[in-house]
Amino acid sequence: MSNVLRLALVDPNDSTRETVKAMLLGLETVWLEADCSRYEFFPDIVDQTSPDVGVVNLDSDQNKAIDLISRLSRSSPDTVILAASESNDGQLILTAIRSGAREFLTLPLSEEELASALQRVSQQKFGSAERGGRGSEIIAVAGATGGVGTTSVAVNLGCVLAEDPKNSVALVDLDLALGDADVFLDAIPDYTLADVVQNISRLDIQLLKKSLTKHSSGLYLLPRPVELRDTEVIDPESLRKVMGLMKASFSHLIVDLSKTYSPIDMVAIESASRVILVTQLDLPCLRNVVRLMMSFDETEGLQDKVEIVVNRAGLDSGQISLKKAKETLGREIFALLPNDYRTMIEVRNNGVPLVTQAPKAAITQAYREMAHKIVEPPQSTEAVDGDEAAGANESGWKRFWPVKSAKA
Structure with missing residues (x-):
C-alpha cells in the first residue's frame, strides 16, 4: 500500500505555479488539495483543508512568504511546510528552515527531486510501510461470471473493514447499468458517480465526502448513475481522477466491477493494489477464471494482484472439489465464503449487511477472516515449488483450455 499525501500550494506566479501543479498531478502518491495565488489567503485554505503538506514559493515576496511559513508552523503544526525558490542563497535557505520549513526546494524542480522530497516527508509523517504507516488500498472486486455474488462480497467486505475505527472505507459501484450496491445497504443516495465525475474539477476531500452516502456501519457509498444516459459522462480519464481523490x-x-470487463472496469483493475476474483466451484466459473487469468x-x-475467493462453498450440488480446483488453477484460494442461502436472502431483502443482520454467523466470520488477511497479510505463505506450480498450472489450464498442436 502507498501513502497518499494531500498537498496545498501557494505561488503568486502563474507560470511556476502551473508548472509545479502539472508535476504534482503526475505523481500517484500525491493529491493536490488546493492551490492559491495569494499569500494572505493561504492560512485559511490550510485551516479548511488540513493538508499533509504545504508548498510555499518564496520568490514573489520573500518577506511575506517567510512570515507565512512562520505563521503556519505555529497555527498548523500537522502540515509539513516545504519552501521553494529559484534562489539558492544560503541565508534565505537558513531563514526558511528556521521559520519552520521542513525542506527547501530549488526551482526549477525536477520530478525526481520533488518525488524524493515528498517520499521523505511521507516516511517522516506516516512511517514506513514496515512500521504500518497510513496506507491507501484499492480493492477491485470482479466476478468469474454473472450471479456469483460480487456485489455481496464488495458490500459485506466493506462493512467488515469499516467496523475497525482505524479504517476509513468507501465503495464505488462500477456496474453502471445494473449495479445494486445501494439496495444491499437500503440507501437512497443524493448523489451518484455521474454527479462526482461532472464536478471533479471543483471537488476537494470535504465536498467529496458530502457527496457520498454514509451507511450506519461506517461504509461510504458512491453508487452508479440513476439514469442510463448518465453513464455516458463516465470515461476512463474521469474515473482515474475520482479514484485518485478517493484514494487520498x-x-x-x-470497487464493485461490472461483468463486462469494459475499459472503465480495466481502469479500476489496473489501478487496484488487489483484485478479488469471485468464483464458485463449478466448471463454467473455473473455466472463466482460467480465461481471465490468461488475459491478465x-x-x-x-496476475500477481489477483486473489481467488470462492463464494457459496459447500453447496450440495456436485461442486468440483477444492483440491481439484486449486490443481486446475495452479494457485491458492485466498478465502472461502460458506454457502448460507437463507441468511444471504434475508440480508439482501432487508438491505442490511451481514455485520448487522447476522454478526455471529459463520459466513460473517469468514468475511472477518478475509478482511484480516487484507489488513494484516501473513508474514510468510506456503508456496508450491516454482517448477511444480508451473507444471500444475500448465496441465490444469490445458485441461480447461486446450491448445491446438502445431502442424508438423
Whole structure:
C-alpha cells in the first residue's frame, strides 16, 4: 500500500505555479488539495483543508512568504511546510528552515527531486510501510461470471473493514447499468458517480465526502448513475481522477466491477493494489477464471494482484472439489465464503449487511477472516515449488483450455 499525501500550494506566479501543479498531478502518491495565488489567503485554505503538506514559493515576496511559513508552523503544526525558490542563497535557505520549513526546494524542480522530497516527508509523517504507516488500498472486486455474488462480497467486505475505527472505507459501484450496491445497504443516495465525475474539477476531500452516502456501519457509498444516459459522462480519464481523490481520502477503496470487463472496469483493475476474483466451484466459473487469468497475463504484474475467493462453498450440488480446483488453477484460494442461502436472502431483502443482520454467523466470520488477511497479510505463505506450480498450472489450464498442436 502507498501513502497518499494531500498537498496545498501557494505561488503568486502563474507560470511556476502551473508548472509545479502539472508535476504534482503526475505523481500517484500525491493529491493536490488546493492551490492559491495569494499569500494572505493561504492560512485559511490550510485551516479548511488540513493538508499533509504545504508548498510555499518564496520568490514573489520573500518577506511575506517567510512570515507565512512562520505563521503556519505555529497555527498548523500537522502540515509539513516545504519552501521553494529559484534562489539558492544560503541565508534565505537558513531563514526558511528556521521559520519552520521542513525542506527547501530549488526551482526549477525536477520530478525526481520533488518525488524524493515528498517520499521523505511521507516516511517522516506516516512511517514506513514496515512500521504500518497510513496506507491507501484499492480493492477491485470482479466476478468469474454473472450471479456469483460480487456485489455481496464488495458490500459485506466493506462493512467488515469499516467496523475497525482505524479504517476509513468507501465503495464505488462500477456496474453502471445494473449495479445494486445501494439496495444491499437500503440507501437512497443524493448523489451518484455521474454527479462526482461532472464536478471533479471543483471537488476537494470535504465536498467529496458530502457527496457520498454514509451507511450506519461506517461504509461510504458512491453508487452508479440513476439514469442510463448518465453513464455516458463516465470515461476512463474521469474515473482515474475520482479514484485518485478517493484514494487520498480513504484507507480502503472497494470497487464493485461490472461483468463486462469494459475499459472503465480495466481502469479500476489496473489501478487496484488487489483484485478479488469471485468464483464458485463449478466448471463454467473455473473455466472463466482460467480465461481471465490468461488475459491478465498480458498486463505486467496484474496476475500477481489477483486473489481467488470462492463464494457459496459447500453447496450440495456436485461442486468440483477444492483440491481439484486449486490443481486446475495452479494457485491458492485466498478465502472461502460458506454457502448460507437463507441468511444471504434475508440480508439482501432487508438491505442490511451481514455485520448487522447476522454478526455471529459463520459466513460473517469468514468475511472477518478475509478482511484480516487484507489488513494484516501473513508474514510468510506456503508456496508450491516454482517448477511444480508451473507444471500444475500448465496441465490444469490445458485441461480447461486446450491448445491446438502445431502442424508438423
